Amino acid sequence: MEKPEILLQCLNCSNKAECFNRLSPKELSEVAVSKLSIHYKKGEIIRKQGTFVSSILLVKTGIAKVYKEFDHAENRSIIDFKKPGQLIGLADIFNASIVQYSVSALTDCELCSIDIRLFEKLLNNNVDFAVDVIKSINFQSNNIIDFNIKNNFKQLHGRIAHAILVLAEFVFDSDDFDVAFTRRDFAELTNMSSMSVVRILKTFRDDQIIEIKNGLIRIVDKPKLEQISRIG
Amino acid sequence: MEKPEILLQCLNCSNKAECFNRLSPKELSEVAVSKLSIHYKKGEIIRKQGTFVSSILLVKTGIAKVYKEFDHAENRSIIDFKKPGQLIGLADIFNASIVQYSVSALTDCELCSIDIRLFEKLLNNNVDFAVDVIKSINFQSNNIIDFNIKNNFKQLHGRIAHAILVLAEFVFDSDDFDVAFTRRDFAELTNMSSMSVVRILKTFRDDQIIEIKNGLIRIVDKPKLEQISRIG
DNA sequence: TTATATTTATGATTTATGTCAGTTTTTATT
DNA sequence: AATAAAAACTGACATAAATCATAAATATAA
Numbered sequence: 001m002e003k004p005e006i007l008l009q010c011l012n013c014s015n016k017a018e019c020f021n022r023l024s025p026k027e028l029s030e031v032a033v034s035k036l037s038i039h040y041k042k043g044e045i046i047r048k049q050g051t052f053v054s055s056i057l058l059v060k061t062g063i064a065k066v067y068k069e070f071d072h073a074e075n076r077s078i079i080d081f082k083k084p085g086q087l088i089g090l091a092d093i094f095n096a097s098i099v100q101y102s103v104s105a106l107t108d109c110e111l112c113s114i115d116i117r118l119f120e121k122l123l124n125n126n127v128d129f130a131v132d133v134i135k136s137i138n139f140q141s142n143n144i145i146d147f148n149i150k151n152n153f154k155q156l157h158g159r160i161a162h163a164i165l166v167l168a169e170f171v172f173d174s175d176d177f178d179v180a181f182t183r184r185d186f187a188e189l190t191n192m193s194s195m196s197v198v199r200i201l202k203t204f205r206d207d208q209i210i211e212i213k214n215g216l217i218r219i220v221d222k223p224k225l226e227q228i229s230r231i232g
Numbered sequence: 233m234e235k236p237e238i239l240l241q242c243l244n245c246s247n248k249a250e251c252f253n254r255l256s257p258k259e260l261s262e263v264a265v266s267k268l269s270i271h272y273k274k275g276e277i278i279r280k281q282g283t284f285v286s287s288i289l290l291v292k293t294g295i296a297k298v299y300k301e302f303d304h305a306e307n308r309s310i311i312d313f314k315k316p317g318q319l320i321g322l323a324d325i326f327n328a329s330i331v332q333y334s335v336s337a338l339t340d341c342e343l344c345s346i347d348i349r350l351f352e353k354l355l356n357n358n359v360d361f362a363v364d365v366i367k368s369i370n371f372q373s374n375n376i377i378d379f380n381i382k383n384n385f386k387q388l389h390g391r392i393a394h395a396i397l398v399l400a401e402f403v404f405d406s407d408d409f410d411v412a413f414t415r416r417d418f419a420e421l422t423n424m425s426s427m428s429v430v431r432i433l434k435t436f437r438d439d440q441i442i443e444i445k446n447g448l449i450r451i452v453d454k455p456k457l458e459q460i461s462r463i464g
Numbered sequence: 465t466t467a468t469a470t471t472t473a474t475g476a477t478t479t480a481t482g483t484c485a486g487t488t489t490t491t492a493t494t
Numbered sequence: 495a496a497t498a499a500a501a502a503c504t505g506a507c508a509t510a511a512a513t514c515a516t517a518a519a520t521a522t523a524a
Contacts, residue, residue, distance in 0.1 A: 077385070079377060091370055091373070093366060094363060124359060124360075126359070127359040130359055130362040131326060131355055131356060134365060134369065135325075135327065138323055138324075138325060138369065139327060141323070141373035141377070142323060144377060145376060145377070145380075146300075148377075149300050149311070152309065153309070156511070182471070183471075192511080192512090193511075193513080194472090195514095196510095196511060199473085199511095202473075202474090215521095387481090388480075415503095424482090425483080426501090427504095428482070430501095430502060431503090433502095434503075434504090447490080465524100466523105466524085467523085468521100468524090469521085469522070469523085470519105470520080471518105471519080472517100472518080473517080474515105474516090476513105476515090478513075480510085481510075481511090482508085483506105484506090484507080484508095485505095487503075488502080488503070489500105489503080490499105490501070491500070492500085493498075494496085494497075494498090
């Protein structure tokens with residue numbers, strides 16, 4: 001018996017989040033038939049803090065940034081990035097029914113949207129799935145907390161060095177960024193003013209620790225960057 | 233048929249974490265017979281970052297503080313507090329097998345220790361239990377992240393005001409603290425130097441926003457404190 | 465292309481916060 | 495009660511970092 005194409009789409013998806021491997025074929029087909037595929041352009045808002053939770057999203061391509069807003073969005077703080085294979089919205093599960101963090105597209109993104117009721121049903125019926133979700137949630141929040149604490153202990157130079165290293169290793173998967181990351185993004189990630197970010201990126205460039213071409217960063221002297229991150 | 237006393241202990245425990253209500257009597261009795269009851273004196277280390285995970289702990293009485301250590305413990309950052317009914321160690325589940333956060337007794341504490349293997353077995357066998365654990369984990373980590381971001385946006389006066397309000401509302405459950413919270417604790421919670429904490433608590437006292445008697449804080453002018461927290 | 469908005473850059477200045485050194489008070493221990 | 499140890503306090507000082515003002519460079523739209 002031939003499987004319907006729509007099921008194969010999810011079955012063969014190479015960017016599936018790990019936990020979906022715990023679903024039975026029947027469960028996965030439920031996801032497959034009801035999921036929505038959406039495309040976001042760079043800068044578009046994917047999920048807005050304060051709205052009702054309606055879905056869990058899977059990043060298929062692109063990178064999304066997760067941030068918290070305060071005081072009518074004048075103040076923002078970037079707390080995480082989502083790349084292919086990662087789920088957006090796990091932090092909202094069984095918590096409030098209100099979205100906790102805004103998410104926007106750092107690059108063009110393709111996402112799959114899964115109805116939150118289906119997702120919670122799967123959790124309630126499949127303990128392997130639930131256990132894997134616990135694993136993901138813990139992994140994510142421990143990383144967020146860890147980044148924040150390390151950031152807090154550093155002075156500005158160390159913060160930027162640390163942020164660049166983390167972005168290279170865990171977000172862009174390369175020392176040669178192909179994603180535009182603005183000074184303001186750095187500021188919102190590291191809790192400093194964008195003026196200071198400008199200044200410090202400048203000194204890093206002058207000292208030939210990084211290169212900036214067309215607004216894209218490339219790490220030139222990684223050991224130096226690691227040293228600055230450690231001591232500063 | 234009479235239930236054995238040891239089972240009743242857990243069944244009737246008034247400080248049980250919510251998720252244990254999802255366990256069957258048989259499962260709860262497994263916990264009851266294997267759990268260990270431990271007493272810690274104020275200041276003692278309950279759980280040490282970097283060691284192997286061996287247990288999940290339930291706070292029965294007292295308050296514990298959760299913190300992260302860096303550079304051989306010279307730098308510490310308090311990230312959470314645990315009070316009766318709350319579980320310690322959920323962040324370590326299915327993550328690494330290494331304890332992520334140190335925990336020490338802020339006051340004398342009575343804890344129940346549950347073998348991590350039993351706890352993970354229960355998770356794997358009881359989906360209602362697992363779902364409730366997801367709920368707890370999300371609740372905790374969202375609060376930690378929220379506190380941190382708010383703290384980061386404030387200046388020193390606002391940080392201390394915010395910290396005092398959060399401690400009163402969510403940790404000590406009273407505007408009249410009965411728990412000694414040192415200047416250094418404030419510093420490690422709000423990411424500032426203890427000298428600055430001293431100064432600011434002094435101005436709060438001079439301005440009759442708080443009272444400090446025997447080292448214990450009492451909130452006198454809550455609206456003022458809220459205002460400082462908001463604007464500063 | 466021009467026009468407009470956004471981002472980046474830079475110097476001068478102010479402010480916030482940490483550091484250091486010394487003193488007093490409180491807490492713990494014998 | 496006496497002693498030691500830790501915590502809290504205070505002022506002077508240094509410095510890190512934000513703010514302001516303004517210009518240059520890019521990106522975006524008409």
